[in-house]
Amino acid sequence: xxxxxxxxxxxxxxxxxxxxxxxxxxxxxxxxxxxxxxxxxxxxxxxxxxxxxxxxxxxxxxxxxxxxxxxxxxxxxxxxxxxxxxxxxxxxxxxxxxxxxxxxxxxxxxxxxxxxxxxxxxxxxxxxxxxxxxxxxxxxxxxxxxxxxxxxxxxxxxxxxxxxxxxxxxxxxxxxxxxxxxxxxxxxxxxxxxxxxxxxxxxxxxxxxxxxxxxxxxxxxxxxxxxxxxxxxxxxxxxxxxxxxxxxxxxxxxxxxxxxxxxxxxxxxxxxxxxxxxxxxxxxxxxxxxxxxxxxxxxxxxxxxxxxxxxxxxxxxxxxxxxxxxxxxxxxxxxxxxxxxxxxxxxxxxxxxxxxxxxxxxxxxxxxxxxxxxxxxxxxxxxxxxxxxxxxxxxxxxxxxxxxxxxxxxxxxxxxxxxxxxxxxxxxxxxxxxxxxxxxxxxxxxxx
Numbered sequence: 001x002x003x004x005x006x007x008x009x010x011x012x013x014x015x016x017x018x019x020x021x022x023x024x025x026x027x028x029x030x031x032x033x034x035x036x037x038x039x040x041x042x043x044x045x046x047x048x049x050x051x052x053x054x055x056x057x058x059x060x061x062x063x064x065x066x067x068x069x070x071x072x073x074x075x076x077x078x079x080x081x082x083x084x085x086x087x088x089x090x091x092x093x094x095x096x097x098x099x100x101x102x103x104x105x106x107x108x109x110x111x112x113x114x115x116x117x118x119x120x121x122x123x124x125x126x127x128x129x130x131x132x133x134x135x136x137x138x139x140x141x142x143x144x145x146x147x148x149x150x151x152x153x154x155x156x157x158x159x160x161x162x163x164x165x166x167x168x169x170x171x172x173x174x175x176x177x178x179x180x181x182x183x184x185x186x187x188x189x190x191x192x193x194x195x196x197x198x199x200x201x202x203x204x205x206x207x208x209x210x211x212x213x214x215x216x217x218x219x220x221x222x223x224x225x226x227x228x229x230x231x232x233x234x235x236x237x238x239x240x241x242x243x244x245x246x247x248x249x250x251x252x253x254x255x256x257x258x259x260x261x262x263x264x265x266x267x268x269x270x271x272x273x274x275x276x277x278x279x280x281x282x283x284x285x286x287x288x289x290x291x292x293x294x295x296x297x298x299x300x301x302x303x304x305x306x307x308x309x310x311x312x313x314x315x316x317x318x319x320x321x322x323x324x325x326x327x328x329x330x331x332x333x334x335x336x337x338x339x340x341x342x343x344x345x346x347x348x349x350x351x352x353x354x355x356x357x358x359x360x361x362x363x364x365x366x367x368x369x370x371x372x373x374x375x376x377x378x379x380x381x382x383x384x385x386x387x388x389x390x391x392x393x394x395x396x397x398x399x400x401x402x403x404x405x406x407x408x409x410x411x412x413x414x415x416x417x418x419x420x421x422x423x424x425x426x427x428x429x430x431x432x433x434x435x436x437x438x439x440x441x442x443x444x445x446x447x448x
């Protein structure tokens with residue numbers, strides 16, 4: 001099997017800018033549409049079921065197809081896969097913005113997710129061929145852009161739907177996507193594809209496993225995990241997972257070489273990333289509800305509460321590689337996750353009547369701590385051969401996306417079981433803080 005060959009050196013700030021913007025755009029669409037759903041329902045006369053698919057269809061194809069996207073990045077070449085995904089995402093965004101009924105809008109969201117599933121693993125694969133220092137800085141920028149996008153999604157969506165039109169939630173991607181395509185075309189180095197079969201059984205089984213699992217997590221909290229559709233999805237998820245394991249063991253050239261998980265830094269980095277996502281995403285989702293329902297914040301004020309977090313992620317991220325070189329990735333990530341857990345514990349003490357003075361320390365701790373987890377991506381990529389970088393990026397990205405859904409579901413289960421929302425929110429945050437602390441211990445033990 002031949003290794004990956006880069007035809008010209010991958011350097012420069014513009015390359016990192018292209019990668020960061022690509023990651024930002026695709027991650028932003030996870031949350032940007034949520035606030036615009038009432039406007040979409042009013043203008044299109046969409047049913048509640050259609051609105052659910054508008055919100056979740058993107059996540060289904062995004063998470064479900066990401067391992068296949070990583071495989072294609074290795075097989076087609078990183079730049080070709082990245083550009084194809086960006087063009088598909090941008091075209092689907094245009095179709096979503098121009099949709100006049102709910103059906104075409106849902107279809108466009110599904111295609112958007114498919115494009116994003118090509119983009120995200122390819123961006124990480126592009127960074128994997130850099131030397132260790134540049135890779136560390138590049139992955140830190142990539143992860144920071146994703147964290148900022150998650151925090152800013154509701155703010156951007158709320159502003160556009162209130163002051164312009166809900167269609168601009170999607171149409172804003174068109175000029176930005178075109179600019180990123182042009183930038184990536186001239187800054188991302190061409191790479192020779194690795195000669196590999198597609199591993200179609202593995203691709204199909206992973207798509208079934210991840211898409212059905214994502215569906216169950218999204219709809220289980222709302223409709224109950226005993227509802228027929230959710231039970232069927234869970235059964236399909238279990239069958240898909242078993243089929244995937246069998247397919248990868250039998251494949252001559254498996255899409256995801258399960259032996260990668262025997263690599264200490266790879267398995268530990270993915271596990272720590274998943275535990276961070278379990279905690280932080282649950283906090284994002286339920287804190288927005290808590291701020292409005294208990295503390296009395298306006299919808300705009302609730303969205304703005306996440307802006308300091310996003311700003312701190314962006315400002316502190318450049319310091320993470322410097323700290324990593326001094327004390328190592330394990331200690332840097334563990335310190336960051338401990339700070340995140342501390343911020344969650346502080347947020348759990350909030351109660352009716354509290355304002356910005358009590359909220360800000362928690363938000364700042366979570367923002368700074370999240371920025372210090374940025375060496376995770378570089379550690380995962382550095383632990384695998386370059387010809388597996390696309391698949392490794394796909395696995396890492398899937399962990400980030402699916403952990404968010406698990407986090408919302410886990411905190412939601414705690415909230416629903418509590419006698420009041422405020423009590424459930426505080427308990428859920430403490431549970432999430434415990435998960436993040438477990439991630440800190442794993443990072444300390446597995447990352448060099």
